[in-house]
Amino acid sequence: METASASGLDPGLYIVAGPIGNLADLSPRAADILRRADVVAVEDTRVSARLLRHAGSDRPMVPYHDHSSDALRARLIERMAGESVALLSDAGTPLISDPGYKLVRDARVAGRQVTTLPGPSAAIAALTLSGLPTDRFLFMGFLPAKAKARGDTLAEIAGLRASLIFYESGPRLSDSLAAMAQGLGDRDAAVCREISKTFEETVTGTLSALSDRYADAPPKGEIVVIVGPPGQAPVASAEDADAALREALTRLSVSKAAGEVAKKLGLDRRTLYDRATELKE
Known part of the structure; x- marks a missing residue:
């Protein structure tokens, strides 16, 4: 039978949602776990060190990301038998376009306790800012960089009657918006950036208009694009x-x-x- 680790936490994996910008968005429960966990698995120790300082945590960190070896994942799973391991991404909720699902999968296979601490997610925050339908939505992450793969991906989802959520970078934004207009139709959309930060901004318009807006002035910061569902399809004759x-x-x-x-x-x-x-x- 598993017993509490030295920190007083039950052994296992703790999925900790961190802020996407404003450090004050870290929940008290998340801060408590970061202060008490035996080890914190992070994407980038330099990024996470700032959050741990804000939380008043001096717990040791170990890098864990998409390129981590199977051996490292196995060691973390082994540690969970008697220790508490917190999983923290660079921003927002781990596993949402961030590494972690393999660690959760293997922890469950090994019979480890898995606990999630809900919190900020850029995808959901942008959806609430967009003013577009929220009853059905699909998170798509980043579109492929190559035009053919990007077009194929958009073709797969063009008929879905749901709002679509994409992550994007500033330099790619205009081209991606133009590809969406071509592959999905010139739908209503919103570009949300720097959510919860000083220069937070949400700009709405059609996909083609937004593509034109950012063609010569790529925005900086973290960007989420929300695309509204397609219009009512015409009745077949x-x-x-x-x-x-x-x-x-x-x-x-x-x-x-x-x-x-x-x-x-x-x-x-x-x-x-x-x-x-x-x-x-």
């Missing part, structure tokens, strides 16, 4: 339905053709089945 059915009937039975077109165009399957039967004859 009878001609559209017939064309889709004729194509489907070259490959499929009447029943399967009707089912495929019903799903694709959002039309009644029974009506399409009857029409497909007429076309087949």
Whole structure:
């Protein structure tokens, strides 16, 4: 049976959400864990040292990031058997576009206790600032740098009726916004940067207008782009339905053709089945 570590904390992994800008956003509970954990696993010791000083913590740090070895992860898992290990990213909630999921996965496989301390997340904060629908949303992280991969990624999500959340850098921002306008349609969007910091800013507009705005003046700081859901799709016409059915009937039975077109165009399957039967004859 596991017993409390020397710090008084139960052994295991503690996922600690840190501030995304303003240090005052560190929760009292998170500060307490950072002061008491046996070790703090961090992305960058230089960045995290400032937060630990703010929390009044003198706990030892160990670097843990996307390029950490399996051996290091195994050592941390082993330590969790009798010690408390806090996981801290450079900013915000660990695992959200930051390293950590493998550590959580392996800790669970090993039967270690895993505790999360909720707190700031740039993705959610930007969504609340955007004024765009929040009932359904998808976090996409950073788009691929290469144009082909970026276009393929946008094509995969173009039909989703949800707000989309992207992280981006200043130098890439204008090109990424232009690619989104081309791949998703010229939707309403918001560019949020430096959230909770001195120069926090949210600019709204269409994707193309925002791309033009930042083309010659790339912004500085941490950037989140929120893209609104697509507009209401137009109802397919009878001609559209017939064309889709004729194509489907070259490959499929009447029943399967009707089912495929019903799903694709959002039309009644029974009506399409009857029409497909007429076309087949």
